[in-house]
Amino acid sequence: MDSSAWPLLLSAIAATYVWRALGVLLSARIDPEGDLFQWVTCVSYAMLAGLIARMTVMPLGVLAETPLVDRLVAMAIAFAVYFGWRRQILPGVAAGVVALILFAMVRENGLLGG
Amino acid sequence: MPAGSTGRAVVRRAILDALGLPSLVLLASMTGFGSLARESALGLELALLSTAGVWGLPGQLAFAELYAAGSEAVAVVMAVSLANARFLPMAVSFMPLLQVGLARRAWLLALVQLLSVNTWAAGLRVSPMLSGRERRRYFAVFGGICMTAALIGTATGYLAAGSLPRPVTFGLVFLNPVFFALIFADMRGHATAVALAMGALLGPLLHLVSPDWGVLATGLIAGTGAFWLTRILSARGRRR
Numbered sequence: 001m002d003s004s005a006w007p008l009l010l011s012a013i014a015a016t017y018v019w020r021a022l023g024v025l026l027s028a029r030i031d032p033e034g035d036l037f038q039w040v041t042c043v044s045y046a047m048l049a050g051l052i053a054r055m056t057v058m059p060l061g062v063l064a065e066t067p068l069v070d071r072l073v074a075m076a077i078a079f080a081v082y083f084g085w086r087r088q089i090l091p092g093v094a095a096g097v098v099a100l101i102l103f104a105m106v107r108e109n110g111l112l113g114g
Numbered sequence: 115m116p117a118g119s120t121g122r123a124v125v126r127r128a129i130l131d132a133l134g135l136p137s138l139v140l141l142a143s144m145t146g147f148g149s150l151a152r153e154s155a156l157g158l159e160l161a162l163l164s165t166a167g168v169w170g171l172p173g174q175l176a177f178a179e180l181y182a183a184g185s186e187a188v189a190v191v192m193a194v195s196l197a198n199a200r201f202l203p204m205a206v207s208f209m210p211l212l213q214v215g216l217a218r219r220a221w222l223l224a225l226v227q228l229l230s231v232n233t234w235a236a237g238l239r240v241s242p243m244l245s246g247r248e249r250r251r252y253f254a255v256f257g258g259i260c261m262t263a264a265l266i267g268t269a270t271g272y273l274a275a276g277s278l279p280r281p282v283t284f285g286l287v288f289l290n291p292v293f294f295a296l297i298f299a300d301m302r303g304h305a306t307a308v309a310l311a312m313g314a315l316l317g318p319l320l321h322l323v324s325p326d327w328g329v330l331a332t333g334l335i336a337g338t339g340a341f342w343l344t345r346i347l348s349a350r351g352r353r354r
Binding site for chain 2: 008012
């Protein structure tokens with residue numbers, strides 16, 4: 001960890017708090033259902049979806065040690081359990097996580113020849 | 115109404131509400147974040163500070179990932195902020211409910227730090243049944259418990275990533291993309307769906323073009339595209 005992380009995080013926290021404070025101060029004068037917010041919401045969701053896809057397909061850190069096929073299959077299992085289990089998020093997440101752990105353990109022990 | 119007894123009832127209700135699903139989800143998702151923070155070379159203090167300070171998993175995720183990628187400072191700050199831009203409309207719709215009977219608005223500027231998807235939804239749900247004073251009490255207790263659960267989760271994930279077998283660490287870090295992928299699958303609305311699909315396609319491509327600005331560019335291009343596309347399509351649908 002280099003020392004630049006602290007000012008960077010504090011700036012990011014301040015830049016996030018700006019939205020909260022603006023919400024308190026402007027409350028009566030803006031329409032939360034208006035076009036501007038719908039656009040901001042779209043930008044924000046698209047950005048996150050891009051980040052999540054990138055983390056799955058080409059991860060930067062520790063996940064890069066796992067094969068792409070393992071991550072994709074584990075993600076597919078998470079979706080299958082989620083849709084199969086009355087759209088419950090937690091069982092889906094648990095299934096995806098456990099699947100990736102099992103794949104990695106099996107590979108570590110050489111059963112899949114990885 | 116005797117203020118003391120209803121006050122206690124409000125606090126009890128807030129504790130019971132918060133200790134259920136909200137705490138469980140936060141505990142699990144923040145455990146994933148704690149592991150990611152460690153693998154992104156952030157210290158435990160920074161991981162905890164980002165949970166309490168950013169207090170929104172999308173922004174925290176953007177911070178850990180872009181920090182690990184060594185992105186430019188301006189790009190990191192903008193991406194973290196944009197990831198949680200929904201706090202503005204959320205605060206606009208909710209904070210006036212807490213202001214009822216409050217002389218000094220400065221308190222709201224402190225309380226608003228507790229605003230998150232969980233606390234916002236719970237606050238909106240109970241507010242019609244409570245006075246202004248009771249709402250503030252409920253929100254502070256509910257939010258305080260949520261944040262405690264999140265900090266415990268963050269520390270747990272951080273410590274677990276360093277001490278458990280490697281495959282478990284893979285799973286804990288993988289929790290982050292899986293969690294959001296399913297949250298996204300749960301979302302309704304055309305504009306949102308188009309924005310998510312276009313973002314998911316563009317994200318990896320633009321990361322290859324520019325690791326520094328790829329995330330922000332994805333949001334701006336795919337988000338703006340989705341916004342206009344759904345507007346044009348719904349306008350055409352109305353004319354028919």
